[in-house]
Amino acid sequence: MKKLLYGLLCFAFLGFLSACGGGNDKAEQDTGTTENNQANDQAGDEGTADGQAADETTPAADTGEAESKFQQSCSACHGADLVSGTAPDLNAIGSKYSKEEILGIIENGGATMPAGLLKGADAEAVAAWLAEKK
Template sequence: MKKLLYGIVCIAFLGFLTACGGGDDDADQDKTPTEEQAGDEQTADTGDGDALFQQNCSSCHGGDLKSGGAPDLDKIGSKYSKDEIEEIIVNGKGGMPGGILTGEDADAVASWLAEKK
């Protein structure tokens, strides 16, 4: 019984750490892209969208876009346009709070999600 309780506590703690993030966003903004990243801007945006989603959204929507407690996003691009998705990211909708991502980060995630059809 103690092992089960310990396992539940550990999983809850890991979930808490995942949801809270903990990275220093300002430090990431000071980095300049490598020549390879700068030369292939579309790939960088797609990669950034995926990485930003995993860091900020996957705790609720699931890393695979459909295994979290929030709505599934695996086919969100067939329901909403990129601009509509970005508006939801910035302003929130339903139980989702707004402002989790803004500016270029919101644009990158919206572009990446708009491809999911």
């Protein structure tokens, strides 16, 4: 009986760990695409007379990508709606922390949040998106 209980406990623990840390494989696959998009954006800026016009359309795409990255890596704990998870609510996080502070939490972890669930441009995009939540 103890072995069965121990086995179930281990299985539940592994399920919890995989739910909170999920999405890293997808993020690694998307890195090449993100780098290609950034290179194309830079080339577009240099090749156009009005580089700002190309930059003005970028935030809408970044917002959608940031929300997508949040859904993949963070929503299991924080909730898809930013409030229904077991981790702290993020619906008004921008009124408490700046973009840089949020980025620091994403990169370095928090009280119970593991570090490095998102990295680089993905972490920066999600931090900027969350900083707008006031």
